[in-house]
Amino acid sequence: MLKRSIVLGTGSYLPERVVSNDELAERLETSHEWIVTRTGIRQRHIAANSEMTSDLALIAAKRALEEAGVAASEVDMLLLATTTPDQTFPATATKVQGQLGMTNGAAFDIQAVCSGFVYGLAVADSFIKSGQAETIVLIGAETFSRILDWKDRGTCVLFGDGAGAIVLSAVENSEDTMQTGGPRDNRGRGVLSTHIHSNGNTNELLYVDGGPSSTQTVGQVRMNGREVFRYAVNNLANIVYEAMEFNNLVVDDIDWLVPHQANKRILDSTAKKLGLSTDKVIVTLDRHANTSAASIPLALDEAVKDGRVKSGDLVLLEAMGGGLTWGAGLIRW
Numbered sequence: 001m002l003k004r005s006i007v008l009g010t011g012s013y014l015p016e017r018v019v020s021n022d023e024l025a026e027r028l029e030t031s032h033e034w035i036v037t038r039t040g041i042r043q044r045h046i047a048a049n050s051e052m053t054s055d056l057a058l059i060a061a062k063r064a065l066e067e068a069g070v071a072a073s074e075v076d077m078l079l080l081a082t083t084t085p086d087q088t089f090p091a092t093a094t095k096v097q098g099q100l101g102m103t104n105g106a107a108f109d110i111q112a113v114c115s116g117f118v119y120g121l122a123v124a125d126s127f128i129k130s131g132q133a134e135t136i137v138l139i140g141a142e143t144f145s146r147i148l149d150w151k152d153r154g155t156c157v158l159f160g161d162g163a164g165a166i167v168l169s170a171v172e173n174s175e176d177t178m179q180t181g182g183p184r185d186n187r188g189r190g191v192l193s194t195h196i197h198s199n200g201n202t203n204e205l206l207y208v209d210g211g212p213s214s215t216q217t218v219g220q221v222r223m224n225g226r227e228v229f230r231y232a233v234n235n236l237a238n239i240v241y242e243a244m245e246f247n248n249l250v251v252d253d254i255d256w257l258v259p260h261q262a263n264k265r266i267l268d269s270t271a272k273k274l275g276l277s278t279d280k281v282i283v284t285l286d287r288h289a290n291t292s293a294a295s296i297p298l299a300l301d302e303a304v305k306d307g308r309v310k311s312g313d314l315v316l317l318e319a320m321g322g323g324l325t326w327g328a329g330l331i332r333w
């Protein structure tokens, strides 16, 4: 019997410290007006010196498990999408696994930069569909502030820190009362499909200029903003069409688009290209900035908690990030 993944709960965490555009303008040649006009970002949360990615991830995971009504002992897989692990190894996911008190199953990190959460969803859904996992905690968590060049105004104003998590559980297709057909039936609740891509010829558009095997330093983010912008709008529109076509749906069927939060102009241009009303796009970018792998689960948790995303809604997650990597996941909530 084929299984599918349903979302049982969501949770998130943002560090306490909020840094406004004006505060950045005190130490950089920039302005609130420039940042808002070019990006839509008004502020970002920055982790305290004592807070690591695992600390943010742990709180988000605990909140998601609590909402799901699932004990850590029932979880058999923990996936953490991050570009800013606590250490080169062990995987930060294993630290969170230990701190959660989860003793069985497996935990590992996923590295696809800003696409990490949709890559994680694809991995989680595959493990559930193949019967290798029953209950998965999927987290996106970042302390991106640690890899920024705070003197480079072209990048440091764009990012923030945070974490979000979801709990996925396996159901038999026949157990789901909304489910009427086979695994391609788009009326059934749960993850309908995931789609991931990468293009390794575009590494140089967005990268970190360090690493254990190259410079033995952590390195800092470097980006060709204009080129990334151009790729983002095309790749993101294409991935939405791919997900729709696969499920015999059209863009109009989408109730909520939960995009990776990189730039308001990317969100607006993608929605325009797709002919999707901006009212259907969940936006947290103004308050969170770009939190890389954490941005989608942070936005999703907000939209679930405030009642916008309801049972039966068709929710599309999409992202693009360094690599370049990009992907989407379609969920009937």
Ligand code: ACO
Pocket (backbone or CB within 6 Å): 029, 030, 031, 034, 035, 038, 039, 114, 153, 154, 155, 157, 158, 206, 223, 224, 225, 226, 228, 229, 232, 260, 261, 262, 263, 290, 320, 321, 322
């Ligand atoms: N404040 C003031 N001026 C700035 C700032 C700043 N923070 N940053 C750049 N400028 C200046 C530049 O120096 C340049 O000045 P010049 O004309 O005198 O040389 C001018 O503004 C224009 O610079 P551009 O880079 O051409 O500005 P653009 O309109 O492209 O905006 C931005 C830059 C916001 C980075 C944009 O390209 C962008 O958002 N790209 C997408 C990148 C992105 O979101 N990456 C995130 C990771 S990937 C992802 O998540 C999809």
